[in-house]
Amino acid sequence: MATLKKEDPQVAKLIELETERQKTMLEMIPSENHTSPAVREALGSIMTDKYAEGYPGKRYYAGLEYYDKLETLCIERAKKLFKVPHANVQPYSGSPANMAVYMATCNPGETVTGMALPMGGHLTHGWKVNFSAKFFNSVQYGVDEKTNLIDYEAVRKIVEAAKPKLMWVGATAYPRIFDWAKFREIADSVGAYLAADIAHIAGLVVAGVHPSPVPYVHIVSTTTHKTLRGPRGGMIMVTDEGLKKDPELAKKIDKAVFPGLQGGPHMNRVAALAVCLKEASTPAFKKYGKQVVKNAKALAEELKKLGFKLITGGTENHLLLLDLRNKNISGSDAHIRLEKAGIIINKNSIPFDPNPPFKPSGIRMGTPAITTQGMKEKEMKIIAGFINEVISDEKSVFKIGQKVKTLCRKFPLP
Numbered sequence: 001m002a003t004l005k006k007e008d009p010q011v012a013k014l015i016e017l018e019t020e021r022q023k024t025m026l027e028m029i030p031s032e033n034h035t036s037p038a039v040r041e042a043l044g045s046i047m048t049d050k051y052a053e054g055y056p057g058k059r060y061y062a063g064l065e066y067y068d069k070l071e072t073l074c075i076e077r078a079k080k081l082f083k084v085p086h087a088n089v090q091p092y093s094g095s096p097a098n099m100a101v102y103m104a105t106c107n108p109g110e111t112v113t114g115m116a117l118p119m120g121g122h123l124t125h126g127w128k129v130n131f132s133a134k135f136f137n138s139v140q141y142g143v144d145e146k147t148n149l150i151d152y153e154a155v156r157k158i159v160e161a162a163k164p165k166l167m168w169v170g171a172t173a174y175p176r177i178f179d180w181a182k183f184r185e186i187a188d189s190v191g192a193y194l195a196a197d198i199a200h201i202a203g204l205v206v207a208g209v210h211p212s213p214v215p216y217v218h219i220v221s222t223t224t225h226k227t228l229r230g231p232r233g234g235m236i237m238v239t240d241e242g243l244k245k246d247p248e249l250a251k252k253i254d255k256a257v258f259p260g261l262q263g264g265p266h267m268n269r270v271a272a273l274a275v276c277l278k279e280a281s282t283p284a285f286k287k288y289g290k291q292v293v294k295n296a297k298a299l300a301e302e303l304k305k306l307g308f309k310l311i312t313g314g315t316e317n318h319l320l321l322l323d324l325r326n327k328n329i330s331g332s333d334a335h336i337r338l339e340k341a342g343i344i345i346n347k348n349s350i351p352f353d354p355n356p357p358f359k360p361s362g363i364r365m366g367t368p369a370i371t372t373q374g375m376k377e378k379e380m381k382i383i384a385g386f387i388n389e390v391i392s393d394e395k396s397v398f399k400i401g402q403k404v405k406t407l408c409r410k411f412p413l414p
């Protein structure tokens with residue numbers, strides 16, 4: 001950052017401070033990760049300079065020879081990695097990607113269905129404050145009150161009554177595997193488009209530790225910065241099943257992204273995504289994805305031994321949702337206290353939470369970022385101990401903070 005330090009020391013200083021913070025704290029928000037230096041170099045490149053409205057070979061501006069080659073390379077890598085016939089790599093992020101899916105498949109006012117936010121679903125799957133519920137008739141499903149698992153029969157009943165045009169599967173706080181085949185059966189019973197939003201689990205799908213939705217769903221949307229470990233951004237894929245249902249679907253998605261919703265794509269991000277997709281196609285990434293899940297399971301087991309209550313009793317993916325009501329601390333207070341000790345997690349509602357969203361009963365945590373740093377099961381045991389001490393005894397915050405620093409120094413950022 002030699003130039004930046006000279007030209008703008010204020011910004012350089014903040015980046016330095018944030019770098020130091022990331023080096024010394026445990027990043028355990030399940031939607032976050034640490035990118036590679038190669039991804040960041042591409043993201044910080046000159047590819048940010050030009051407009052590239054349109055698609056490779058069909059642009060509106062001149063001078064795009066290399067941008068065309070780059071976007072084509074990125075698309076081909078996405079198609080190969082996820083085994084899909086069509087990919088659009090232009091969405092600015094996960095939410096705009098989902099907007100494009102709505103725009104490609106529904107008219108305003110039509111019925112759509114997805115998992116409710118307090119049950120683990122995402123805002124863009126039809127939550128009331130979001131465009132997805134304001135512009136469409138949103139009917140939501142949830143999880144079973146006893147098991148907190150998706151009750152596929154309950155979903156079937158809701159869908160059969162609502163007859164949605166578009167149905168979402170995917171979540172931000174669901175620690176279990178999705179049964180894509182069952183959702184497809186339900187979607188087919190009413191002729192709905194089925195979209196899998198794998199924002200959280202894309203990296204796990206690539207690593208083979210979560211079943212791929214590709215053989216079952218029509219559309220796959222994802223972010224590229226969570227377990228996939230790329231730059232912030234979004235991506236939409238159309239499957240063979242999607243093209244069978246609607247031969248125009250790939251064209252409709254492309255048209256919805258541009259000119260439907262967006263102008264010029266952020267091509268520096270597309271460059272960084274291409275790098276990310278190359279990295280994700282290596283055996284090392286498969287090993288990484290497997291370790292993410294092994295670590296989450298190890299952390300879950302250790303926390304259970306320490307008396308913590310886990311929603312659904314454990315995890316099968318990268319994240320854990322804890323119900324803290326038996327620990328006499330709110331999710332918000334735990335969030336603040338853990339942050340003081342350098343353990344970064346987030347407060348989170350639990351299904352059927354008796355407490356309000358700004359003071360929920362739970363916390364959510366995950367292993368993608370600390371696994372990128374090379375931590376394994378042994379460190380998960382240590383971290384579970386840290387979390388337990390901080391939650392049981394407020395006075396331990398400083399002492400644990402020092403131990404967190406020592407641990408982090410042993411596992412440098414990429």
Ligand SMILES: *Cc1c(COP(=O)(O)O)cnc(C)c1O
Pocket residue numbers: 031093094095096098121122124170171172197198199200223233
């Ligand atoms: C994170 C996430 C998104 C949205 O991504 P942004 O990049 O924050 O807009 C969409 N869907 C799911 C399931 C997510 O977890």
